[in-house]
Amino acid sequence: MAAFRDIEEVSYGLLSLLGANRAEAQLRRLLERHEQMVERLLETQDDADQRLREVLAVEEEVAQSLLELKESTCQKGTKLQQLDVELQNASKEDACLQARLCQLATELQELREMEADLQEQETKVDEDTTVTIPSAVPPRPHCGPAHPPGQHTALTEVYQ
Numbered sequence: 001m002a003a004f005r006d007i008e009e010v011s012y013g014l015l016s017l018l019g020a021n022r023a024e025a026q027l028r029r030l031l032e033r034h035e036q037m038v039e040r041l042l043e044t045q046d047d048a049d050q051r052l053r054e055v056l057a058v059e060e061e062v063a064q065s066l067l068e069l070k071e072s073t074c075q076k077g078t079k080l081q082q083l084d085v086e087l088q089n090a091s092k093e094d095a096c097l098q099a100r101l102c103q104l105a106t107e108l109q110e111l112r113e114m115e116a117d118l119q120e121q122e123t124k125v126d127e128d129t130t131v132t133i134p135s136a137v138p139p140r141p142h143c144g145p146a147h148p149p150g151q152h153t154a155l156t157e158v159y160q
Contacts, residue, residue, distance in 0.1 A: 003037060003040065003041045003044065006037045007034070007037060007038075007041075010030055010033060010034040010037065013030045014027070014030055014031075014034075
């Protein structure tokens with residue numbers, strides 16, 4: 001560092017003053033310069049310490065933010081996996097429901113066809129089996145007593 005070189009120069013200067021027995025003014029100047037360099041060194045050291053604390057604070061904030069971001073990413077990844085599983089289950093259920101819907105639609109169509117066939121058959125049966133209620137038909141005049149089935153032809157010949 002430049003500050004230590006300056007201190008070394010001052011120290012060599014002090015030694016040369018002592019060795020050569022130079023003037024007191026030079027000694028005072030060197031001592032003042034030495035004092036200024038020490039003050040500058042202390043100020044520089046204080047500034048460096050302050051900047052180091054600031055850098056450490058920023059690093060700590062960044063590290064905390066990174067940890068929070070990583071945790072959030074993990075949680076969102078887990079949530080995404082859960083949603084993916086739910087989506088797969090819903091898709092399977094949808095496929096089952098679609099198949100069941102098709103089956104029920106087919107059954108409904110078959111039932112409608114059966115109903116149409118039954119109505120058609122009922123209509124035919126109603127037409128074929130129209131029943132005449134005896135009380136609604138006017139009675140025919142009889143020419144004698146009721147005949148047993150086997151005697152019918154013989155009686156008919158007698159009346160003619």
